[in-house]
Amino acid sequence: MKVYIKFVEHCILKIALDTPLDTFFDYRWLKPAPAPENGAAEATPLPQIGQLALVPFGRQELMGLIVGISEHTDVPAAKLKDVLAVRTQVAPLSEHWLALCRFAADYYQRPLGEVAVPALPRNLRTGKPTLLERHLKKLAKLLPTQDASPNPEPALNPAQQEAVDAIAAAHTFAPHLLYGVTGSGKTEVYLQAAARILAQSNEAQVLILVPEINLTPQLENNLRLRFSGIQIATLHSGMAEGERLQHWLAAHLGQARIVLGTRLAILASLPHLKMIVIDEEHDPSYKQQEGLRYSARDLAVWRAHQLAIPVVLGSATPSLETWQHAKVGRYRKLELRERAVKDAVLPVVRVINLEHEKPKEGLTTPLINAIRKRLERGEQSLLFLNRRGYAPVIACDACGWISNCTRCTAHLVMHKLDHRLRCHHCGFEQRIPRNCPTCGNIDLQPLGRGTQRMEEGLQLIFPEARVFRIDADSTRRKGSAEAAFDTVHRGEVDILIGTQMVAKGHDFKNLTLVGALNPDSALFSQDYRASERLFAQLMQVAGRAGRAAQKEGGNISEVLIQTRYPDHPLYHALMAHDYDRFANDLLEERQQASMPPFIYQALLRAEAKELQTALDFLHQAAVCTAHAGITINDPIPMTMTRVANVDRAQLLVESVSRPALQAFLKEWIATLRGLKSRVKWGVEIDPMDI
Ligand code: ADP
Numbered sequence: 175m176k177v178y179i180k181f182v183e184h185c186i187l188k189i190a191l192d193t194p195l196d197t198f199f200d201y202r203w204l205k206p207a208p209a210p211e212n213g214a215a216e217a218t219p220l221p222q223i224g225q226l227a228l229v230p231f232g233r234q235e236l237m238g239l240i241v242g243i244s245e246h247t248d249v250p251a252a253k254l255k256d257v258l259a260v261r262t263q264v265a266p267l268s269e270h271w272l273a274l275c276r277f278a279a280d281y282y283q284r285p286l287g288e289v290a291v292p293a294l295p296r297n298l299r300t301g302k303p304t305l306l307e308r309h310l311k312k313l314a315k316l317l318p319t320q321d322a323s324p325n326p327e328p329a330l331n332p333a334q335q336e337a338v339d340a341i342a343a344a345h346t347f348a349p350h351l352l353y354g355v356t357g358s359g360k361t362e363v364y365l366q367a368a369a370r371i372l373a374q375s376n377e378a379q380v381l382i383l384v385p386e387i388n389l390t391p392q393l394e395n396n397l398r399l400r401f402s403g404i405q406i407a408t409l410h411s412g413m414a415e416g417e418r419l420q421h422w423l424a425a426h427l428g429q430a431r432i433v434l435g436t437r438l439a440i441l442a443s444l445p446h447l448k449m450i451v452i453d454e455e456h457d458p459s460y461k462q463q464e465g466l467r468y469s470a471r472d473l474a475v476w477r478a479h480q481l482a483i484p485v486v487l488g489s490a491t492p493s494l495e496t497w498q499h500a501k502v503g504r505y506r507k508l509e510l511r512e513r514a515v516k517d518a519v520l521p522v523v524r525v526i527n528l529e530h531e532k533p534k535e536g537l538t539t540p541l542i543n544a545i546r547k548r549l550e551r552g553e554q555s556l557l558f559l560n561r562r563g564y565a566p567v568i569a570c571d572a573c574g575w576i577s578n579c580t581r582c583t584a585h586l587v588m589h590k591l592d593h594r595l596r597c598h599h600c601g602f603e604q605r606i607p608r609n610c611p612t613c614g615n616i617d618l619q620p621l622g623r624g625t626q627r628m629e630e631g632l633q634l635i636f637p638e639a640r641v642f643r644i645d646a647d648s649t650r651r652k653g654s655a656e657a658a659f660d661t662v663h664r665g666e667v668d669i670l671i672g673t674q675m676v677a678k679g680h681d682f683k684n685l686t687l688v689g690a691l692n693p694d695s696a697l698f699s700q701d702y703r704a705s706e707r708l709f710a711q712l713m714q715v716a717g718r719a720g721r722a723a724q725k726e727g728g729n730i731s732e733v734l735i736q737t738r739y740p741d742h743p744l745y746h747a748l749m750a751h752d753y754d755r756f757a758n759d760l761l762e763e764r765q766q767a768s769m770p771p772f773i774y775q776a777l778l779r780a781e782a783k784e785l786q787t788a789l790d791f792l793h794q795a796a797v798c799t800a801h802a803g804i805t806i807n808d809p810i811p812m813t814m815t816r817v818a819n820v821d822r823a824q825l826l827v828e829s830v831s832r833p834a835l836q837a838f839l840k841e842w843i844a845t846l847r848g849l850k851s852r853v854k855w856g857v858e859i860d861p862m863d864i
């Protein structure tokens with residue numbers, strides 16, 4: 175909807191600002207007086223909805239977004255302030271984009287400006303107009319060259335072909351669950367479906383979301399090789415601001431036809447968006463965990479619905495929400511049951527009972543033997559341990575002291591290489607003490623094992639092997655993760671030890687053994703989603719094995735899981751590669767226990783210096799608004815109560831009706847704003863960690 179105002183000398187602009195206060199604010203726009211030299215010849219363009227405008231706000235100047243234009247305002251003339259400048263260099267943001275932000279603001283219960291303004295690149299909001307013009311000039315020169323020969327498309331197998339046909343044929347809202355085992359060629363389906371969509375018009379754009387770009391550079395390379403001649407933009411949080419603006423503008427101007435990004439890319443401006451892909455749709459990183467706690471996956475489905483375009487959710491272990499949608503037919507399930515590479519088969523999964531096998535340096539004999547077999551054949555092994563550092567805690571045998579963080583409900587983790595104890599939650603660190611701080615005992619012992627200690631142990635057991643560790647500590651420098659993975663791909667590594675970083679989509683061609691060292695802790699977690707996550711993680715890391723055709727005389731690919739609970743249903747499902755059954759069982763449990771996705775939830779969190787202050791606030795909150803059809807649970811301290819000297823508590827609110835919950839939240843939040851309290855609080859919709 176365009177608003178035309180002809181021949182006006184002034185009007186009222188409704189401007190959304192990044193403040194928690196209101197949806198929008200009224201400002202007066204005055205037509206600037208024409209400069210004497212060009213007289214009336216050059217008409218001043220009128221402001222448009224979707225343009226940025228600089229306005230005075232209190233003592234500051236803020237960049238806001240024009241969301242409405244009107245002739246009227248209720249603000250008294252004496253109080254009405256003037257717009258300082260309107261950014262006319264870039265095309266306005268579209269109605270569709272504004273609608274997406276409006277939906278997100280409404281659904282996640284935030285003012286529009288708090289959603290829309292931060293979604294724009296910082297340099298667009300704060301940079302000088304000249305900077306913007308420089309970027310635009312650069313882009314204009316950057317017309318893609320028609321490259322010699324793009325990589326050819328491989329012939330699809332029948333299951334892949336059916337999936338591509340179904341996706342590309344949909345000229346309306348069509349949500350698809352692409353349910354394919356690891357290595358089944360889901361990526362190829364995305365690429366060929368994208369190619370078909372791009373061929374349908376010469377301006378169509380495709381958005382591809384991945385959990386983390388830095389861990390999957392292969393996809394970006396594949397895209398560039400396959401679509402040479404087509405401009406590809408990337409959007410993720412690791413980019414420098416200038417680069418970010420450049421890529422954002424390329425998408426906004428329609429120049430980039432493919433946009434590859436992490437969750438934040440779901441809020442990119444894409445005027446000709448025709449398809450959305452969400453790879454590994456179950457991945458927790460699609461949920462933003464601070465500020466506007468949105469789910470990029472859920473917003474993607476809404477966006478596709480609003481634009482009447484196909485959306486593809488790909489996973490080997492779909493989230494239960496998506497699984498349920500597919501079950502009742504709301505999403506169409508497309509299934510890839512087999513590995514795409516000829517003669518590549520899924521690995522054999524076995525459990526090793528830790529009750530019977532005493533581990534040495536954290537490794538049981540069967541696992542040691544399996545690694546030895548790979549070393550003999552020149553094949554690679556991957557060991558998965560989701561715990562970085564040397565040891566999760568150090569302790570004194572004499573008096574029972576253990577290394578706790580004084581600021582958090584957490585242990586200080588021992589990092590041996592740089593002689594530090596570190597809190598992984600608040601960042602506190604200190605030197606490893608020489609003797610016990612309470613009794614002076616000099617014999618402090620590391621308890622448990624992290625990746626660093628495993629690396630040390632592996633080197634002891636296999637002195638001739640090339641052992642390599644990949645985790646957040648070993649890849650802190652920019653670009654070092656990519657370099658580390660390249661080392662593995664080049665075959666310069668025999669045994670790779672790593673955290674969940676190594677589980678993501680890497681296509682290791684020579685890897686035939688995966689060992690999961692200590693996955694049990696997640697089995698009995700308080701978080702009801704822990705087992706769903708553990709299964710996905712193990713399935714994903716298991717999927718790194720046996721991706722190439724088995725070599726002549728080579729080892730069959732294996733996954734060995736060290737556990738104290740070999741009969742746990744989760745491990746049984748894993749051994750049978752039976753996600754269907756596992757997911758269906760979990761769904762049934764959830765239904766019986768009235769848990770998501772059969773119920774809708776919101777979480778009120780409160781933080782204060784004293785736990786009691788936070789709890790008092792939540793008790794007050796529990797009774798301050800009428801709530802028919804809403805269950806308000808008891809306020810409780812969060813599992814990790816204290817982080818960085820702040821105590822945290824939460825209150826869970828539930829309803830079987832999403833609209834009822836939404837209506838309640840609106841009223842509730844308004845009331846909460848009026849409560850007198852010193853706590854910092856926030857409401858999260860569809861929380862993931864409870
Ligand atoms: P997924 O994303 O499902 O885990 P990938 O897309 O990584 O699987 O594909 C696994 C491997 O199969 C890759 O090496 C890919 O090149 C190969 N591949 C995919 N489709 C085909 C096909 N139709 N023919 C041959 N190889 C294929």
Ligand code: ZN
Nearest residue numbers: 570573610613
């Ligand atoms: Zn002691």
Ligand code: ZN
Nearest residue numbers: 579582597600
């Ligand atoms: Zn801490």
